[in-house]
Amino acid sequence: MSQGKTGPVVGQRTIGGYLLSLLAWVVGLLFFFPVFWMVLSGFKTEPDANGPPKMFFEPTTEQFSEVTSATSGLLSAGQAFANSFWAVSVSTIAVMILAIPAAYSLSIKPIGKWKDVLFFFISTKFLPIVAAILPLWIIAKELGWLNTRIVLMVLYTAMNLPLAIWMLRSFFAEVPKELIEAAQIDGAKLWGQITSVILPIVAPGIAATALLCVIFAWNEFFLAVQLSPSSGGATVPIWVTGNVTSRGNFLAKLSAASTLATLPVIIAGWLAQKRMIRGLAMGAIK
């Protein structure tokens, strides 16, 4: 937190202030509780996790070692994480490369009716993806992309692009016009304007947008399972849901796997969160 940043809340050191802080903690813990429970379940045995709620039990790391142990012929954790890593990082970088210029042009130098145009594009995302899956599958088959990482890289790029453009546009719109004009008067070229003036200001916004793209791509399940279920392209969600079977719930194993699967995004969330807030405070100099 940077200096002197206050919200519209008064009396930080009064009793009311402490109560509000307490409330924030309570809300935070409530929201986190199911996640906490999930992590806890990852350390339970199957009967403990599937039975009545138990706070105290003999913790075991059995589930963690079981879900990470690799057996030949089966999708291993390492393989799934590698596939996810590539699909998510390549698609996120591609989204950013495409979305930053597009959002910039839409927000800073609007063309006519841009809002309607943009809205039309983003609303195309309303199409239930199940309806598009067969055409997608046929195309992927023709290209020989089924069960590869490529198909997911491409689709995740397409999937996150509207989101990224829309979000980035809002962040770009936050950039004070005067700053750009000042830069223009100083004779900065377009590229110079972007790199030296605008990007530093919107960097936190870009980080936040990229983080969202990462989260959505990381957790995406439907396209992955439909188009790339084999170990050549299977991602972490497929690995996690391997513990959902029609012959019993393996909640403890599922929890252990989910905990591992969620860790990367939680860490990413942590890092990007701080960056975003520091940067946004910096940007608030209108």
Next chain:
Amino acid sequence: MSLYYSFTKWTVTPPTPRTWTGIGNYTDAFTNIFFRRAAVTSIVMTVTAVVLSVLLGTLIALLLDRKFFGQGFVRTLILTPFLIMPVVAGLVWKNQMFSAAFGVLNWVLNQVGIESIEFATKYPRWAIVGVLVWQWTPFMMLIILAGLQGQSSSVLEAAKVDGASPRATFFQITLPHLRPYIELGVLLGSIYLIQVFDHIFVMTGGGPQSTNIPLFVYQRSIGGGWRFGSASAFSIVVVVATIILATFGLRVLSGLLEGEEA
């Protein structure tokens, strides 16, 4: 391509040749009561989940937009549900939170002397909305928090100096400032929530109160119906309807907020 299929009668199994049926699939879409019911479920679920998560998200963002011990930690705690995979969220809530026999919620209720409630059975729609709100409030909170922190402190200082009450400051300065952020949250929330599928699939498996459009389309196509023609038509209807609704909704929302600004 989906658009093209939507004009055809195309069934994968039994394998039948694709035939052109014109708008037949579309008239079906409007007359089919099950489709209409799924549409109602979709709308109700999306709207309540978005509204609740935006409201809660705003409140929590306001709570967190203060300096207090462990602020960053609490923010991270709240953010976490958003990072959980939908399938996992659905299963954890169904089996470990809502379950009448083994759920934590009912365990708490029993401790205070209330009979177990079959949350996901008796109130399938609201149980699902609850999980959605749980997952999406953090997202709204994040966006709105970003908005709050992007607020110019000098303007707020000035308001304080002028003797504006906190309430007036909030409604006249903060809220209008937050408008684009709230809009963004509503829009993105609607886009993703109208597509909700995994939660419903694992929690209830569908039903008159919980089958939404994606689940309905799924059932008609790869989920067993294998009727891609009519499934595509249903989807196109959905897209057009959502565009209209969303445009309308956003205009209304903008109008409301502008009204407050004045």
Next chain:
Amino acid sequence: MNNVKSTRSKPWLILMSVLAAFALIATACGSDAADVVGDAVDEASDAADEVVDEVTGDDDGDAMEEEGDAMEDDGDAMEDDGETKTIRVAAVNNGNVERMAELAPEYFTPDSGIEVEFTFLEEAALREITTRDVAAEGDQFDVVMIGMYETPQFGANGWLTGLNDFAAASDTYDIDDLIPAVRGGLSVDGELYSSPFYAESSFVMYRSDIIDNMPDAPTWEEVAAIAREVDTDEMAGICLRGKPGWGDLGAAFTTVLNTFGGTWWSANDDGSIGTSQVDQPEFAEALNFYVDLLNDAGEDDAANSSFNECKTLYEEGKVAMWYDATVAASLFPEDVVANTAFALAPTNVTEASGWLWAWTLAIPATAADPQAGFDFIDWATNAEYHELIAELDGWRAVPPGTRQSLYERPEYQEAASAFAQRTLDAMLAAPIDNPGTTPRPGLPGVQYVGVPEFQDTGARCTEEFSAAIAGTQSVEDALANCHAIASEYNG
């Protein structure tokens, strides 16, 4: 606001937005996304480094043409990886099958020279993917695991490779050893289209320490009376499937429906679907019976429970009785098995009512090397595999229900004494050819109707029934809605 500099930058900006916009349209149309976005990504990365001076219109044109070409080329994009002999297998993710996958590299590959690459999927996803793969010639898998519902349908459609000749040529695969009902359910006109990995029927499992008056072959009336009698706040009388899904509630309910004399559709003379029979009194009687029983003596959250939930409840002592798949017995921990007794699937007006299901391995008609596929199927489903499992994991762990020879082995009889005989009885009794009292359309089936339309009807009707179980709508409304759904397919 535009000064000289910003005007100069315009073409570039517009290009970028058009590209981005195009990618968005691509997503919308779904189909086009793949290659168009591919182009867009390539171009965008170039664009990032240098100013792109192409005219935007050309881009769109190219992309559209490419897309068109891709569509016309249907069929000749087959991949040819003949140099290494690897077969790809899609299978359901449960313990027995995954164990087989673990053993394959050590016990199958060295002898056969064939490597096996497995893809494990949850039941619903597997069904979506395998159906698409065999129906639309996806050519992604050399061997697919499909259910007993799909096998005869796919076989009759010509989507699968017949196995009779392969089986006859094999020294290790004894086709006559298969349990007759299972073999019958997997054959069309005498041709076997898939080989069962394991098979199951349904029966009643109950707590022998609580219930002592259960007949070996009970009627539903008797079962319902016992369930109501032993039902307490702490322990429900019976666990029955209530979760929507043609393979969940649909399976359990259809066995009840059959034995109550009801059916989903009447059959025309040629075996096609006649008219919906959901409005008949037998159907209403069966549904009312099912819903009432669950309301009076059923488990908590019945409308959201299926095999997994009931298994947990039974193992935790929350229900006294459970009517479900025979395979459950082989999954119980020892202490649960010790207190459990078994009875045949309850009946009403028919002689037998247990269902019949199998997960089976089949070869798509388009498979490049069906002999390699069959070599694998042979290894995974023959009697020698049973011995291999017995040797490594004990007899109880052998995939049950497929071969008579397994049930003739004294070792198996002893190891699985609690349920082996009951399972075999149930399998032999399963009324695969004549499950109800009236002729049904389509191919044989017990807990389903052997027509493709059943998946959709079953899925949506069970939603209605499940809501009736939950009490959020009346049985009458559920029946009326289901009748409307089933009538969509009237012939």
